[in-house]
Amino acid sequence: MSEKLIEVVDDAGIVRLTINRPKALNALNSAVIGELERVLVELEGRDDLRAVLITGAGEKAFVAGADIAEMRDKTPEQARDFARQALATFKRLETLPVPTVALVNGFCLGGGCELALACDWAVASDNAVFGQPEVQLGVIPGFGGTQRLPRRVGPAMALDLCTTGRKIDAAEALRIGLVNGVMAQGELEAHAEELTKQLGGNGPQAMRAAKQAIHDGMDQDLDSALALENALFAFCFAGEEQTEGMNAFVEKRKPNF
Ligand code: DAK
Numbered sequence: 001m002s003e004k005l006i007e008v009v010d011d012a013g014i015v016r017l018t019i020n021r022p023k024a025l026n027a028l029n030s031a032v033i034g035e036l037e038r039v040l041v042e043l044e045g046r047d048d049l050r051a052v053l054i055t056g057a058g059e060k061a062f063v064a065g066a067d068i069a070e071m072r073d074k075t076p077e078q079a080r081d082f083a084r085q086a087l088a089t090f091k092r093l094e095t096l097p098v099p100t101v102a103l104v105n106g107f108c109l110g111g112g113c114e115l116a117l118a119c120d121w122a123v124a125s126d127n128a129v130f131g132q133p134e135v136q137l138g139v140i141p142g143f144g145g146t147q148r149l150p151r152r153v154g155p156a157m158a159l160d161l162c163t164t165g166r167k168i169d170a171a172e173a174l175r176i177g178l179v180n181g182v183m184a185q186g187e188l189e190a191h192a193e194e195l196t197k198q199l200g201g202n203g204p205q206a207m208r209a210a211k212q213a214i215h216d217g218m219d220q221d222l223d224s225a226l227a228l229e230n231a232l233f234a235f236c237f238a239g240e241e242q243t244e245g246m247n248a249f250v251e252k253r254k255p256n257f
Contacts (some may be wrong), residue, residue: 005035007057013050013204014196015043019115022058028111028143029067030082037089043096050207051199052096053192054119055103056112059185062104062128063112068137083142086111090118090144095215097208099199103192104128105185109167113178114143117152120211122178124170125185130178131167153177203241203257209233 007018017039019026026032043049056062066086074082093100093115102108102115102122108130116122124130132145140146141162150158153176161168170182183191199207209232217225236242241257248255 005032006039008039011196012200013048014200015049015052017052017054018057019063020057025061025064025107026056027064027067029070030085033086033089037092040089040092044092049098050204051098052100053103053195055105059106061107063115064107065110065112066143086143090115094118097211099207099211101195103188104179105188110134110141111143114141114145114148117148118144121180123181123191124173124179125188126170126182127185128170129167130173131165132162133165135163136165203245205239205241206236209236
């Protein structure tokens, strides 16, 4: 039987997804994107979902981009449809109600960088290489890069990266705010386990509320966004989670969420 294109490992609601096409540096073809979409639709329906971590198989690449060989002969209509499928899939990832983290373990180029940008944040191994090199292939980013990259790193840096196509190392990615942290490649797994423990120990509804407040609030003026926070803060007091969390503090024990 063939290997799964997306490996799914579930640790009590903290789900690790691994793009599994290492021989092609995990390049995103329609089959990988279709499988990612299928997995995300399943995750959307889960009330017990707490967080999603996403990485690439092997030690060389997170994702080296959209599959160039597959894209090469596309007509404009086919290209538009391919990009629409990926845009819709990345939107599903972005709007999952739980924290999502890209664990970038190597090349993170083109569609790979766009995949990382659709996550809430990214951490990288020190051998990671980032870039939007599409102009070197005669196209522009098609999976959201021209829109999510400037929102993450600012328009000037996004224009630099999208028009020069230059590649940057993990240290520069950290400096410009493309990633939240950089570590030795051997430490990435330990970091993933630490994240799993940290996120697994927090109130799941509270994490969802924090994500909703930040995501939805960013699209609103400050006063409306503060009102949104206020409503979500009050909502947290309507469930058992707040009672357990605060009782645990007072009783000097760990909460059991
Ligand atoms: N697509 C397909 N195959 C890829 C690939 C990719 N993006 N990247 C690597 N591979 C394959 C290589 O062809 C090679 O396959 P074999 O020859 O072994 O069969 C295998 O992975 C190993 O790669 P290399 O031999 O090249 O490994 P190196 O260490 O020498 O180089 C590299 C690693 C990452 C520097 C190099 O592979 C590379 O430059 N890859 C391409 C990086 C890139 O340009 N990425 C951006 C892709 S374009 C749109 C839709 C989408 C997009 C744009 C528009 N519309 C529909 C409008 C998005 C575009 C992109 O993402």
